[in-house]
Amino acid sequence: MAKGFVTDLRKCVGCKACEAVCKIRYASPEGVSRRRVPMRDTENSRIFVSIACNHCDEPSCLPACPKGAISKDAEGIVTRDLAKCVGCRRCEWACPYGAIVFDPTTQKIDKCDGCVTFPDGPRCVEACHATALDWVDVDGTFTDDAAQIVLAGEELLPDPAFTEPNVKFIKTPDVS
Numbered sequence: 769m770a771k772g773f774v775t776d777l778r779k780c781v782g783c784k785a786c787e788a789v790c791k792i793r794y795a796s797p798e799g800v801s802r803r804r805v806p807m808r809d810t811e812n813s814r815i816f817v818s819i820a821c822n823h824c825d826e827p828s829c830l831p832a833c834p835k836g837a838i839s840k841d842a843e844g845i846v847t848r849d850l851a852k853c854v855g856c857r858r859c860e861w862a863c864p865y866g867a868i869v870f871d872p873t874t875q876k877i878d879k880c881d882g883c884v885t886f887p888d889g890p891r892c893v894e895a896c897h898a899t900a901l902d903w904v905d906v907d908g909t910f911t912d913d914a915a916q917i918v919l920a921g922e923e924l925l926p927d928p929a930f931t932e933p934n935v936k937f938i939k940t941p942d943v944s
Contacts, residue, residue: 770825770844770906771882772934773890775818777917777943779900782807782816786892786901790820790880793891797873802880803892804866808919810942817917817924818901820880820892821846821867822933829879832862837877844906844934845882853877864926865933906934918944 782805790796790803803820823846830838830846837852838859848859853876860868860877868879882903883890889903914936915928937943 770823770934771903772823772844772906772910772936773818773820773893774902774904774936774938776900776902776938777815777817777940778938779898780805780816780818780896781898781900782814783897785895785897786818789891789895793883794878796878797871800869800871800873800878802867802869802878808924810919810940812942813940815919815940815943817937818892818896819865819867819925821863821882822865822915822931822935823880823882824934825932826930828862828864828931829859829868832858834858841884845884846879847881847884848877848879850874850876864930910934910936 784805787803787805805816805818807816823844827846835852835854837849840846855875857870860870868877871878893901893903912928915933917924917937
């Protein structure tokens with residue numbers, strides 16, 4: 769069964785602990801982040817959207833890689849093989865979510881891999897003191913509507929029909 773992130777926009781306070789623990793765990797250099805937490809003001813409040821790789825059912829990064837460095841495992845986790853990566857950045861450009869980043873130190877790409885080497889799941893989920901992040905088995909509640917964020921008529925993320933992301937947002941009243 770596929771795994772995916774649930775992000776509760778009602779709970780995220782923008783502390784960026786999820787982003788920080790990931791940077792520390794993977795010793796990411798300045799400017800390289802597997803997870804980011806952009807902020808948006810709504811009519812009545814402010815929302816923070818913790819975003820990383822969505823481990824899409826139809827990842828656009830996978831066919832974009834000419835060397836086969838991007839793959840998808842049996843649990844649906846999209847990973848990269850640094851030995852195969854030549855740093856061409858095609859996968860980075862193909863990802864509509866900006867979830868793949870180029871590491872200037874290694875001259876290769878970097879991305880969330882769901883902390884596959886950790887038995888308890890992603891460190892970002894563990895670090896979230898507000899319990900706004902979860903890593904779960906994807907079920908029928910992971911719909912295109914659940915993966916979309918519209919704020920004041922503006923779509924903040926690409927159309928989920930494009931890649932079928934395994935992400936679900938629990939939304940605030942200002943967000944549809």
